[in-house]
Amino acid sequence: NRRIVMARRPAGIPAPEDFRLDTQAVPGPADGQVLLRTLYLSLDPYMRGRMSDAASYAKPLEVGDVMLGGTVCRVAESRHPDFAAGDLVLAASGWQDYALSSGKGLTRLPPDLAHPSWSLGVLGMPGFTAYVGLMQIGTPKAGETVAVAAATGAVGSVVGQLARLHGCRVVGIAGGPDKCDHAVRELGFDACVDHRAANLAQRLAAASPNGIDVYFESVGGAVFDAVLPLLNRHARIPLCGLISQYNAVPGVEAPDRLPMLMRLALTKSLRIQGFIVSDWYGPLYREFSRQMSDWIADGRIKYREDVVEGLENAPAAFMGLLQGHNFGKLVVRVAS
Ligand code: NDP
Numbered sequence: 139n140r141r142i143v144m145a146r147r148p149a150g151i152p153a154p155e156d157f158r159l160d161t162q163a164v165p166g167p168a169d170g171q172v173l174l175r176t177l178y179l180s181l182d183p184y185m186r187g188r189m190s191d192a193a194s195y196a197k198p199l200e201v202g203d204v205m206l207g208g209t210v211c212r213v214a215e216s217r218h219p220d221f222a223a224g225d226l227v228l229a230a231s232g233w234q235d236y237a238l239s240s241g242k243g244l245t246r247l248p249p250d251l252a253h254p255s256w257s258l259g260v261l262g263m264p265g266f267t268a269y270v271g272l273m274q275i276g277t278p279k280a281g282e283t284v285a286v287a288a289a290t291g292a293v294g295s296v297v298g299q300l301a302r303l304h305g306c307r308v309v310g311i312a313g314g315p316d317k318c319d320h321a322v323r324e325l326g327f328d329a330c331v332d333h334r335a336a337n338l339a340q341r342l343a344a345a346s347p348n349g350i351d352v353y354f355e356s357v358g359g360a361v362f363d364a365v366l367p368l369l370n371r372h373a374r375i376p377l378c379g380l381i382s383q384y385n386a387v388p389g390v391e392a393p394d395r396l397p398m399l400m401r402l403a404l405t406k407s408l409r410i411q412g413f414i415v416s417d418w419y420g421p422l423y424r425e426f427s428r429q430m431s432d433w434i435a436d437g438r439i440k441y442r443e444d445v446v447e448g449l450e451n452a453p454a455a456f457m458g459l460l461q462g463h464n465f466g467k468l469v470v471r472v473a474s
Contacts, residue, residue, distance in 0.1 A: 139164045140449055141204045141234035148189055151385045151460065156189070157205070157453040164236045167217045172244075174211035174229055174237045179449070179470040180258035181207065181456045182292075186384040195414050205233035205452070208263060209472075210247065210254045225249070228257050233452050235472060259292050259467035260441040261430055267415040268296035269426045271354060271376035274418070275411045280305030282351035285342070285368075287361050289330055290317040290442070292467035293378060297354045298327050299439050306352075309345045311338075311361055313462040320465075324440055333357075339364040349373075358382045366398070369406055377412040385460060442466030 145158035167173045188206060191198045199206065209232070213225040218241045221227070228245040231237035247257055259265060271293075278284050284301035288294040289310025298308045298321065310321040310330035321330035329345035331338065342364045349370040355362065358380035369375075386392070402408060433439040444466040446455040452470050459468050 139234060139236045141232075142449065142452055143202055143204050144189055144199050146201060147191065148186075148385075150387045152186065152189065152453075152457050154453060154457075159450060165238050167215055167238055169217050171238050171240055172213050172218045172221045173215040174209075174227070174231050174239055175214040176209050176211050176231060176235055176237070176449075176472040177226075177474070178210040178255040178258060179207050179233060179452060179472055180209065180263075181446075181452065181459055181464075181468045181470060182264070183379060183381050183384060183459060185456065186460055192388070206230065207232050208258050210257055211237075221246075226251065226254060228262070233449065235449060255443065255445070255469045255471075256434075256441065258469055259443065260296060260434065260439065261427065263415060264292035264467060265296050265430055266418070266423060266426050267378060268293045268300060268354075269430070270415060270418045270422065271378045271413060272297050272300050272352070274422075275376035275413060276301075276352040276354060276374050278304050278306045278352050281307075283307045283309060283346055283348050283370075284352040284354065285309045285311065285346065285350045285365060286354040287311045287333075287357040287365075288379075288381065289321045289327065290325070290465065291356070294354070294356060295321075295325055295442065295466070296439065299325055301352070302326050302328075303433070303438060307348070309342070309350070311342065311357070311364075317465060320442070324442070333361050333364075339367070343368055352376070354378060356381060363395070366402060369402065369408060371406045373406065373408050375408060375410040377410055381460065444468045446470045448472070 139162050142159050146156045148156045188199045209229045211229045213221050226247040278301050284306045286294045286297045289312040301308045308327045310327045311333050312318050313334050318330035318332050321327040331341045346368050350368045351370050351373050353365050353375045355377050356379040359382035444464045449472045
């Protein structure tokens, strides 16, 4: 059983030395347990937060722990009454070939799923994050302008397409011309600006002639600086993530944006609401699953995956995710 553990807490951008691949015997299930074989592993930005011991909404990993993560698994062996060998399940078994489970937290997937890995993306946590953040917090109305950061990623690509479905003008912000091209041509956004090129603020303003009514924030930093002056009165900001800051080193001076932000929040009656998707599961998730399956089936929502082959390549792929090297939802194919 190959497992990737956190070998060291990263300082700044994670380095290869922060991960270690070790090998152990494949464990056998006890009574009431199943043995899971990982087929796909999801790589997500929140994992960087768990590698840090700063106070957050979830407990950090300890050095030596297996890296955590959502997975699609096949039941390899079952001594549990509710599962049989061969069942396909959604699990959270982390960066390893095999894992034992008591069955708690496993979700059975249909055996004939065309794209099992999509349960880790558009039909799973990231898709639901987009749905909750945009619809419950952003509350977009037809004719409004919605701007979305990390626009071609797992969450952002769904946010923009959902906003289009609701009759909004959609402006994406993404890293590089290929991603911007994809956002407009494939995902149907009205415009997309490259945050890595010069004069971001001017280009974003030109792409948003009526200002911005909803800004779906996943990035922070320089992208937020460009968005702020364009926000309309009563704009809503679903605060989903701040990926440009996940590798920040504590104690390093950053520009103090707080006075300007507070002044604009007051004078423009802004509504900024952070959210953690795990707080929102329940009836809303069933509504999301049903609707999203329909939208995908009839081609109204498009989905792009970035599939990396082999568990051993997970650390490099994860380090790349935090620097924009992925193009679409990042998953690792661990076994077929
Ligand atoms: P993505 O698939 O969007 O991948 C991350 C992307 O972030 C990169 O491809 C890159 O896109 C962009 N990025 C990375 N570093 C920087 C940087 N320094 N400056 C600007 N952009 C950067 O990931 P997800 O869709 O999975 O996640 C998107 C965001 O949503 C993250 O902030 C994540 O933490 C958050 N999230 C929050 C949840 C919640 O419950 N609140 C749940 C799930 C996700 P590009 O090349 O276009 O810049």
